[in-house]
Amino acid sequence: MKSKSFQNKLAVVTGAGSGIGRALVLDLVLRGCDVAACDVQQQALEETVALAVGSGKARAYCFDVADRAAFYQHADRIRGDFGQPANLIINNAGVGLGARVREMRWEDFEWLMGINFWGVCYGTQAFLPQLIESGDGHVVNVSSIYGMISGPLTSAYNAAKFAVRGYTESLRIEMLAEKLPVQVSCVHPGGIRTNIAKSSRLDAGAGMDRADFDKWFSRITLTSPEKAAAIIINGIRHNRPRILVGPDAHLIDAMQRTLGIRYQWLAGALLNPLMFGKSSAPQSRPVAAAQPPAAAMPARPAPGAAKKTSRAGAGRAKSAGRAQAEAENDAG
Numbered sequence: 001m002k003s004k005s006f007q008n009k010l011a012v013v014t015g016a017g018s019g020i021g022r023a024l025v026l027d028l029v030l031r032g033c034d035v036a037a038c039d040v041q042q043q044a045l046e047e048t049v050a051l052a053v054g055s056g057k058a059r060a061y062c063f064d065v066a067d068r069a070a071f072y073q074h075a076d077r078i079r080g081d082f083g084q085p086a087n088l089i090i091n092n093a094g095v096g097l098g099a100r101v102r103e104m105r106w107e108d109f110e111w112l113m114g115i116n117f118w119g120v121c122y123g124t125q126a127f128l129p130q131l132i133e134s135g136d137g138h139v140v141n142v143s144s145i146y147g148m149i150s151g152p153l154t155s156a157y158n159a160a161k162f163a164v165r166g167y168t169e170s171l172r173i174e175m176l177a178e179k180l181p182v183q184v185s186c187v188h189p190g191g192i193r194t195n196i197a198k199s200s201r202l203d204a205g206a207g208m209d210r211a212d213f214d215k216w217f218s219r220i221t222l223t224s225p226e227k228a229a230a231i232i233i234n235g236i237r238h239n240r241p242r243i244l245v246g247p248d249a250h251l252i253d254a255m256q257r258t259l260g261i262r263y264q265w266l267a268g269a270l271l272n273p274l275m276f277g278k279s280s281a282p283q284s285r286p287v288a289a290a291q292p293p294a295a296a297m298p299a300r301p302a303p304g305a306a307k308k309t310s311r312a313g314a315g316r317a318k319s320a321g322r323a324q325a326e327a328e329n330d331a332g
């Protein structure tokens with residue numbers, strides 16, 4: 001099959017202010033592609049645009065991908081500014097969150113889903129009409145190797161990245177079934193040396209501090225953002241449905257397919273010591289389960305709740321734990 005050219009095409013890249021997104025913009029402009037570079041951070045975005053040199057041109061668009069209306073306005077604006085429909089959207093913007101399920105704050109969970117999952121869906125659906133109209137469209141959604149396996153402390157991230165994979169693969173099947181001129185790729189990077197750990201939220205009860213978290217991240221990142229961008233662009237050129245980025249992504253993919261659900265044992269055995277040092281059984285903060293907002297609190301106590309609270313001292317310990325967790329959260 002003839003590989004795709006980017007010359008005189010129009011690409012939209014989200015999360016273009018840093019890491020993989022920035023590297024994608026620089027690479028695409030070099031290949032003669034015009035790029036609408038999007039990010040929520042104006043200054044970082046402008047730096048990317050200033051660095052982008054080539055026969056294509058890059059323009060900066062600052063908005064929040066978690067804002068559906070803003071994404072649709074953005075699609076109209078780009079159509080007008082460039083005078084042509086977009087050929088390619090790379091939904092790349094993403095953030096991280098380290099938190100145990102039983103303690104995770106809803107606001108953190110929803111913040112992450114808004115960017116990593118809904119942002120991807122908004123971008124896909126706002127631009128699909130233009131991609132179809134272009135006659136040569138391509139949707140590229142960035143999931144993760146954590147869209148194939150799960151790890152400790154990453155439940156929200158895993159949920160979003162598994163969801164991106166499901167949504168993207170379904171879209172591909174639809175485009176094929178309807179014979180629409182849109183290719184669809186789902187990207188699964190392994191560890192890439194970017195700013196994602198620094199901008200991640202880390203719950204006070206995660207059992208590791210910011211320095212440990214950064215150290216852990218630097219241990220698991222094998223690939224540069226430039227190399228990641230080159231692999232992704234090569235995958236797009238060859239219309240690959242699944243683009244694995246980095247040797248670790250290939251290894252984990254093979255492990256997951258070989259072991260099936262038993263990968264969870266291996267992931268725990270490898271990831272717990274990597275994340276928590278020698279102690280593979282991290283100490284939790286003394287905290288009750290994360291509480292839903294008052295309006296969403298169940299009317300009846302959950303089964304077994306009465307039994308638990310009847311234990312001597314448990315109620316007192318629970319309130320003390322909750323107070324401490326709230327104080328930690330307020331401080332963080």
Ligand SMILES: NC(=O)c1ccc[n+]([C@@H]2O[C@H](COP(=O)([O-])OP(=O)(O)OC[C@H]3O[C@@H](n4cnc5c(N)ncnc54)[C@H](O)[C@@H]3O)[C@@H](O)[C@H]2O)c1
Nearest residue numbers: 015017018019020040064065093094144191192194195196
């Ligand atoms: N770095 C890794 O190891 C790794 C591994 C697997 C998947 N990924 C995924 O790759 C993608 C890119 O991440 P990265 O590693 O380059 O991170 P990064 O932090 O270097 O870049 C992410 C960019 O997204 C932007 N962004 C964040 N929230 C936004 C919002 N609401 N609206 C618009 N832009 C927003 C940030 O400002 C930043 O410029 C993410 O989806 C991430 O989940 C990264």
